[in-house]
Amino acid sequence: MERKNLADLISVFQNINPDKKENVEAFVRTFFDTVVAGLQKDGIVKIKGFGTFKVVDVSARESVDVNTGNRIEISSHQKITFLPDPTLRATVNRPFACLQSVVIDDNRMPESSAADGQKDSPADTHENEEGGSESFHDYDGDESLVEKSQESTHSENADALPPAEEDDTELPEDPNDMACKSEKADPAGESPTPESVETSSGTYGSVPESDGLDADTEGTDTDVEDIELKRKKSRKFLLILIYFLSVVAAFCGGYFLERYLLSLSPEIKTKEYATMSQPSAVQIRAVKKMPVNKAATAVSRKAEPVTQKADRPAVMPVRKGDKYKIVGLRQIHILKDGEDVTHLAKQVYGSKDFAKYIIRYSGIEDPDLIHVGEKIKLPELEEIR
Amino acid sequence: MNNKEFISKLSEALKIDSDRAVSGTAMLTQAITDLLSENEGTVLKLKNFGNFEIRKRDERFAMNPSTGKKMLVPPKLTIVFRPSPSLRDRIVLPSEKDN
Numbered sequence: 001m002e003r004k005n006l007a008d009l010i011s012v013f014q015n016i017n018p019d020k021k022e023n024v025e026a027f028v029r030t031f032f033d034t035v036v037a038g039l040q041k042d043g044i045v046k047i048k049g050f051g052t053f054k055v056v057d058v059s060a061r062e063s064v065d066v067n068t069g070n071r072i073e074i075s076s077h078q079k080i081t082f083l084p085d086p087t088l089r090a091t092v093n094r095p096f097a098c099l100q101s102v103v104i105d106d107n108r109m110p111e112s113s114a115a116d117g118q119k120d121s122p123a124d125t126h127e128n129e130e131g132g133s134e135s136f137h138d139y140d141g142d143e144s145l146v147e148k149s150q151e152s153t154h155s156e157n158a159d160a161l162p163p164a165e166e167d168d169t170e171l172p173e174d175p176n177d178m179a180c181k182s183e184k185a186d187p188a189g190e191s192p193t194p195e196s197v198e199t200s201s202g203t204y205g206s207v208p209e210s211d212g213l214d215a216d217t218e219g220t221d222t223d224v225e226d227i228e229l230k231r232k233k234s235r236k237f238l239l240i241l242i243y244f245l246s247v248v249a250a251f252c253g254g255y256f257l258e259r260y261l262l263s264l265s266p267e268i269k270t271k272e273y274a275t276m277s278q279p280s281a282v283q284i285r286a287v288k289k290m291p292v293n294k295a296a297t298a299v300s301r302k303a304e305p306v307t308q309k310a311d312r313p314a315v316m317p318v319r320k321g322d323k324y325k326i327v328g329l330r331q332i333h334i335l336k337d338g339e340d341v342t343h344l345a346k347q348v349y350g351s352k353d354f355a356k357y358i359i360r361y362s363g364i365e366d367p368d369l370i371h372v373g374e375k376i377k378l379p380e381l382e383e384i385r
Numbered sequence: 386m387n388n389k390e391f392i393s394k395l396s397e398a399l400k401i402d403s404d405r406a407v408s409g410t411a412m413l414t415q416a417i418t419d420l421l422s423e424n425e426g427t428v429l430k431l432k433n434f435g436n437f438e439i440r441k442r443d444e445r446f447a448m449n450p451s452t453g454k455k456m457l458v459p460p461k462l463t464i465v466f467r468p469s470p471s472l473r474d475r476i477v478l479p480s481e482k483d484n
Contacts, residue, residue, distance in 0.1 A: 001428060002427040003427075004427055005429075006431055009431075012419055012420045013416040017409060017412045027413070030399050031410070033398075038386035038391060040475075047388060048388040049411050055476070079473075080435075080468040089464070091415075093462045096459060096460055099460070099461075101457065103455070103457075104455040104457055106455070
């Protein structure tokens with residue numbers, strides 16, 4: 001902590017205001033004496049560009065004696081306060097002038113807001129009243145992803161601020177690093193263009209100041225943008241990868257599940273195969289003749305006749321959409337070369353539509369796979385009225 | 386005492402024009418700021434008046450009670466004046482005046 005006294009102030013003042021040393025010294029001393037006089041007279045001294053000295057009443061309050069811990073009363077008294085002028089505040093805050101308040105939105109993810117393209121309306125501007133932002137109360141929240149919003153640091157800048165862009169960004173670890181990198185007070189009083197606000201996308205938005213102070217935030221903003229983009233890309237990639245893996249896992253899982261179920265009972269296996277398009281009931285009978293795969297055939301033989309006998313009574317149940325009812329056996333026909341079930345149906349019943357009854361009654365699984373010499377059972381049909 | 390009165394009093398005491406008083410005030414303000422901004426934690430101690438200091442307010446979370454929106458207030462530097470106890474003695478306070 002460095003201590004400066006009146007002499008130091010006078011020397012600095014002299015650098016700015018070159019004059020005789022005695023004049024300079026007199027000025028400084030008289031300045032503060034006038035303040036005291038003014039406080040004496042009116043209790044308030046307002047100096048443009050500097051601030052306001054005020055005598056303020058403090059009401060009596062109960063307190064505790066520090067040493068003993070007993071309750072004591074602090075009697076009402078008066079104190080002298082100083083409220084800096086907005087211009088002085090801005091001058092003093094120049095290193096942090098580029099920073100502004102940001103609205104925190106806990107609900108939104110970082111990339112979703114950018115992807116959605118949603119833009120909230122600028123946060124309510126809150127004026128920095130004298131003595132700080134009294135309209136807010138401190139909130140102990142956890143650091144979360146933030147959006148930018150616009151805040152007029154003081155009323156002078158209210159007109160010059162266009163709405164800022166809004167992106168979700170993360171809080172910097174060290175707020176000191178967010179201080180504007182290059183802040184040169186432009187003595188010419190150049191007011192920065194609105195472009196500086198639009199291009200900035202750091203955690204804190206930049207505020208163009210119209211009172212002759214420059215603020216540059218490009219360095220920090222582009223870095224944060226890049227990091228943000230990279231994070232978004234990596235997250236998207238991760239999501240795609242997870243989706244792909246889940247699909248693959250589902251396939252594998254289904255395959256292994258089926259194998260496990262099949263391994264549980266062999267009967268199910270053969271029945272399933274019997275009902276599948278290949279091999280048909282006809283093929284199984286053909287296999288029957290071959291010496292190879294006796295076990296399989298034996299099993300299938302067991303399965304096949306059972307199904308045939310069980311599922312084909314003399315009178316078969318009527319299915320939905322049937323116009324005819326199977327009431328019994330009409331004829332057993334041995335399939336000849338070049339004959340087809342449909343030909344038979346036309347021959348015997350008069351229409352190809354009756355083929356389905358023949359197929360059903362004969363227990364033919366696949367009419368394309370019947371061969372010459374096959375015994376086809378032709379049903380006796382009765383019209384349903 | 387408003388600014389006009391202050392300037393007039395100042396110029397009267399120094400026997401200078403009000404314009405010079407105004408410019409001088411501005412330059413003195415700048416001098417104080419420069420002095421305090423040189424190094425962090427510099428205190429300008431003026432005897433029988435008080436201390437001027439620049440303090441850093443850390444960033445904090447704030448909430449607008451009406452909207453319920455949470456905000457992050459950035460860090461800032463503020464100028465702080467701590468009056469000297471002898472200043473109170475110099476100023477005969479109105480409450481004491483009555484007594």
